[in-house]
Amino acid sequence: MPQISSKTSKPVLRALFSALWLAFLALPILVFRVNSISGIIEYQWSRLPKLLAAGFLASLLWNYFQKRHLLKQESPKAGSSSAGPPITWADRFLARTDRYRWLSLLGFGLMVLPFFCSPYAVKILTTALIYITLGLGLNIVVGVSGLLHLGYAAFFAVGAYVYGLLNYYFGWGFWVCLPLGTLSAALAGLLLGLPVIRLTGDYLAIVTLGFGEIVRLLLTNSSLTMGPRGIGNIPPPGFFGLDLNEKFRPFLVEHLALNPYMDLNKIWIYLIILLIVVLTTIAALRLENSRLGRAWLALREDETACQSVGISPSQAKLTALTLGSSFAGLAGVVFAAQITFIAPSSFSFMDSIYILTIVVLGGMGSISGVIAGAAVISCLPEFLREAEEYRFLIFGALMVLMMVYRPQGLIRSVRSVCSRS
Amino acid sequence: MSPKNNLSDTILETKALTMHFGGLMALNSVSLKIQRLSITALIGPNGAGKTTLFNCLTGLYKPSGGQIIFNKSSRESLHLNGRAPYCVSRLGLARTFQNIRLFNNLTVLENVLIGGHCRLKSGLWGALFRGRKTKKEEKDILEYSHSLLKNYGLAREAGSLAKNLPYGAQRRLEIIRALAAGPSILLLDEPAAGLNLAETKELEEIIEKVRDLEKLTIILIEHDMSLVMSISHQIHVLDYGRLIASGPPEAIRCDPQVIRAYLGAAAS
Numbered sequence A: 001m002p003q004i005s006s007k008t009s010k011p012v013l014r015a016l017f018s019a020l021w022l023a024f025l026a027l028p029i030l031v032f033r034v035n036s037i038s039g040i041i042e043y044q045w046s047r048l049p050k051l052l053a054a055g056f057l058a059s060l061l062w063n064y065f066q067k068r069h070l071l072k073q074e075s076p077k078a079g080s081s082s083a084g085p086p087i088t089w090a091d092r093f094l095a096r097t098d099r100y101r102w103l104s105l106l107g108f109g110l111m112v113l114p115f116f117c118s119p120y121a122v123k124i125l126t127t128a129l130i131y132i133t134l135g136l137g138l139n140i141v142v143g144v145s146g147l148l149h150l151g152y153a154a155f156f157a158v159g160a161y162v163y164g165l166l167n168y169y170f171g172w173g174f175w176v177c178l179p180l181g182t183l184s185a186a187l188a189g190l191l192l193g194l195p196v197i198r199l200t201g202d203y204l205a206i207v208t209l210g211f212g213e214i215v216r217l218l219l220t221n222s223s224l225t226m227g228p229r230g231i232g233n234i235p236p237p238g239f240f241g242l243d244l245n246e247k248f249r250p251f252l253v254e255h256l257a258l259n260p261y262m263d264l265n266k267i268w269i270y271l272i273i274l275l276i277v278v279l280t281t282i283a284a285l286r287l288e289n290s291r292l293g294r295a296w297l298a299l300r301e302d303e304t305a306c307q308s309v310g311i312s313p314s315q316a317k318l319t320a321l322t323l324g325s326s327f328a329g330l331a332g333v334v335f336a337a338q339i340t341f342i343a344p345s346s347f348s349f350m351d352s353i354y355i356l357t358i359v360v361l362g363g364m365g366s367i368s369g370v371i372a373g374a375a376v377i378s379c380l381p382e383f384l385r386e387a388e389e390y391r392f393l394i395f396g397a398l399m400v401l402m403m404v405y406r407p408q409g410l411i412r413s414v415r416s417v418c419s420r421s
Numbered sequence B: 001m002s003p004k005n006n007l008s009d010t011i012l013e014t015k016a017l018t019m020h021f022g023g024l025m026a027l028n029s030v031s032l033k034i035q036r037l038s039i040t041a042l043i044g045p046n047g048a049g050k051t052t053l054f055n056c057l058t059g060l061y062k063p064s065g066g067q068i069i070f071n072k073s074s075r076e077s078l079h080l081n082g083r084a085p086y087c088v089s090r091l092g093l094a095r096t097f098q099n100i101r102l103f104n105n106l107t108v109l110e111n112v113l114i115g116g117h118c119r120l121k122s123g124l125w126g127a128l129f130r131g132r133k134t135k136k137e138e139k140d141i142l143e144y145s146h147s148l149l150k151n152y153g154l155a156r157e158a159g160s161l162a163k164n165l166p167y168g169a170q171r172r173l174e175i176i177r178a179l180a181a182g183p184s185i186l187l188l189d190e191p192a193a194g195l196n197l198a199e200t201k202e203l204e205e206i207i208e209k210v211r212d213l214e215k216l217t218i219i220l221i222e223h224d225m226s227l228v229m230s231i232s233h234q235i236h237v238l239d240y241g242r243l244i245a246s247g248p249p250e251a252i253r254c255d256p257q258v259i260r261a262y263l264g265a266a267a268s
Helices: A002-007 A011-031 A047-074 A089-093 A097-116 A119-144 A153-170 A174-196 A201-221 A244-256 A264-288 A291-301 A303-308 A313-339 A349-362 A367-405 B050-057 B085-091 B108-115 B124-129 B132-151 B167-180 B197-214 B225-231 B249-253 B256-263
Strands: A032-035 A040-043 B010-021 B024-035 B039-043 B065-071 B077-079 B093-095 B185-189 B217-221 B234-239 B242-247
Touching: A011 A032, A011 A047, A011 A367, A097 A119, A097 A264, A119 A264, A119 A291, A119 A313, A119 A349, A119 A367, A153 A174, A153 A201, A153 A313, A153 A349, A174 A201, A174 A313, A201 A349, A244 A264, A264 A291, A264 A313, A264 A367, A264 B124, A291 A303, A291 A313, A291 B108, A291 B124, A303 A313, A303 B085, A349 A367, B010 B050, B010 B217, B024 B050, B024 B065, B024 B217, B024 B234, B039 B050, B039 B225, B050 B185, B050 B217, B085 B093, B093 B167, B108 B132, B108 B167, B124 B132, B132 B167, B167 B185, B167 B197, B185 B197, B197 B217, B197 B225, B225 B249, B234 B249, B234 B256, B242 B249, B242 B256
Parallel strands: B024 B242, B039 B217, B039 B234, B093 B185, B185 B217
Antiparallel strands: A032 A040, B010 B024, B010 B065, B065 B077, B234 B242
16 A cells, blocks of 8 residues: 555654644634633643643654554555555544444543542533534444434424423333333424325424424423423432432442532433433444445445435435434433533524534534534533634634644544455 | 347336426436346436436436336345335345445445445344354355355455445446345446446446345446447437436447437437
């Protein structure tokens, strides 16, 4: 593979370039700081060298692993014909089987992480994981099947409200509502899908946009859902009927010297959503390399050709919408449990766009990309807290830059089927 | 070559097939028979209704009148009128398109795998839990796809994106994708369009190879007369939506009506 080896021959230059690019992208976030009290912008130039150094090192390491990975790959089947587009190490990361060790290590790290974090950090992490689930679901609809969906937050709302309402009226718990919320969202997806079977492209986008608004308005104006006041006091998920904070916190604090103010309920939610993310990632990976996933891809690429090979476009659309929505329902139930209070304003059009941004920024159709995108998008607002009013401005600028310089997203989708055979 | 009695059996038949778009008569009562395991060519000047006929056969258009009868086997015969395109292709009619329609951003292998869609059965649960049956199915289709690519000379390109293939290879890939469905009739819409002489020669070899290896019926629309004359058993000529001649190549070559359709009426 001469193309790739020549590219990796100048890792230092490339790393330097990446570091500069990263610094440029992160400049408004990390260096400019709006002091909202005195109303001036502070410049924290001292952060810049650190940022550059970190970017440089990360890029060097990245290159090193990429090279090692390529060498490893070339040696067993030299001269074989896998001449695809250049593929980075990260692209292949999730597609590789012998990375299971790494992944389980990472999983273990993520499992113990919240016990050593502040409650604030746990909240951010949980939110990031919820967004990953949402991104993976929307990726099925937008990235894989190519159906532009602008009302995805509605299904998120369905999941959240199923838990909120069932708990408010009947006192049902989290574990009952989790499958119910998922199913309800899937059903809502199916209901939306039935009338839009014949639509594609822009028309589909308009209908989904309308659907999202209908759901939000219904929730706002119905007395059943407490209107704009929302539903409060949503309990955390149960743990075999035990009060986590009462039972386990003294033990953890005493013997492991952990933070005495940590909220074990929140950590429990974090662990649940972590498990959900693992399961949904596996599901998404498997779907992508299945008959069903290939039908979705065919639908995205060419609807007429997809019919001519015996795929029913309506069926493919319906399954994509239903499955994608069920992911959102799953995330919605966890979301309701996490923030304990839900109101229609949490499921606005902007939230749909937010999730869409994750998919586009991360890389359409790329599962690792969506995960990276969700991490970036859900952490950005925390960095942008000082510049809250400019948040969407910066978002917009980022999106434009991405579209111009890296339209395939952070991590491009790799058609990995050739490497498996 | 297959024995004569095999050729005599009709696999596809249209009876007074009519298709009009508003006032335009694209197909006017076309009745023709396609013999099993034959190579049949459909020719005619531009706008004669050849592609319309293909679109009717494969369900993309709903015929305004007439019947399409598909004799899947000697005992089983089905009406194709009004069936959705994906149903028709599941029944065993695979086609290619005049302007190539590949899944451009997918790899060559994936294109072929998708072509094999209707051979597989696994659904959502199969995909999620990947049981033994699904695994075997996936393994089989992968092997089959690789063997198809190897047979028709695209094995080296298996991993590259379809859009990056040269034009001739894209045409070939479209044929392979159609074959992956395991059809009993293969419909080729102008397979030689845009190919140079060498590529056309290659295409001819491929079509012959398909006929010999896959044991299927081929219907093709083609303008390249040398190709048509050399490979087809039967030729049907369309002009302004009407069938003006049918017969073996030798008869068509000197049919006065065909000559008139192509060259215009001789001054009397």
